[in-house]
Amino acid sequence: METVNILLAEDDVRLGKLITHLLQKEFHRVDWVKDGREAYQYARLSHYDVIILDWMLPGENGLSVCKKLREKGIQSGIIFVTAKDANDNIISGLDSGADDYIVKPFEFNELLARIRAISRRKEKKLEDVIRIHNFILNVTIHELKRNDEIIELSKKEYQLLELLMRNHNQVITREVLFEKLWGYDTEVSDNALDALVKLVRKKIDLPEGRSFIQNVRGIGYKVRMSDV
Template sequence: MKILIAEDDDRLRKNIVHMIKREIHQVEAVDNGQDALDYAQYNEYDLLILDWMMPKLSGIDVCKEVRKRGYTGGILMLTARDDTADIIQGLDIGADDYLVKPVKMEELLARVRALLRRKDKPIEQVIQVEGFLLQLDSRILLRNNEAIELTKKEFLLLEYLFINKGRVLTRDQISLHIWGYDQDISNNALDALVKLVRKKIDENKRKSIIQNVRGIGYKLRDSYV
């Protein structure tokens, strides 16, 4: 996924770029609205994250203009304005979601994931791996057409692995997706969660579909036999 971030606060912009890159997305960043508009015109982005108040052009102006030019990807507004009328204005001119500052990184990442899961984005809504079918919108996992009951964190683990099937994900990336930015999570907590999920989904297979990559993290196994 390719994401453009337009935010004039240097520290916040760098933090957002860092966190989203850890989610394995391509990220470009600018510090003013005019650059955001120019970048959006000549590049294809799955999501724009726009600060409401920026030099040269406001985020609202950028949002309105890119929609006029045919941009159909997601738009997330960052704003210090929490007045209902302002929020409605942003949504009415084409924003998909908004987040009021100060920004909590785990909430920002959750909003980004939600926007990238929308059905007009290239992330599959139903992901099939071997005998498993993961339905992202309804948060249901089927194994051979039988539903497996999962907790929220168990689903988030599988969601991240299925979306990134074929990739090795680090422990930090997985923990961030499940518990968020501000949580201090030990390796034992992640290992315990993986163990619980394996117990639910692997039946009597010799190998788990969740493969441990020593010293790095986890991935979905290429061949589940």
């Protein structure tokens, strides 16, 4: 099975660690969040092939998150993980836009089978090329060009730029950028994000122009949609 990009929303720390570990052993990419609001933010900002969504999440329950994602046009496959096995609950989950459900406790092989099934059914809608001004970001081969000239980026520099360009119509908060780039359990200092932005600006900005990456004071960063 090819690598699947997965978002896991599970507030049970022990279960979340176990599922994340087992999925990564199968060579899948996994982002793990622990509440509903984070799940919605992550799913809105990045492309996931499959979202594994616990029903009873703090902050915002899985049912509400699923409905909001579908209303936003998010087409990722969604699997509900729930202890609720009554028919009415299952119907509510599927009616909210979920593709499948699995009842706790479950065997890991069963979860893998459901991921495989959804991955076969879902057509990936990840945009291969993002164009803003004279920048072209190819997300398939992780390459940035400006006026047909390739700009070499480190892994973190590329990740930052892809997040900003993919979400060019909005400001991404410092908190979200930090979590997406370095994760929760990290000893990276608070000014690491500003240092990373400075490195990217040095590589992509023209001396006579304004910076492509705009600082929104006290909130975060966005890409500049006016001329740079």
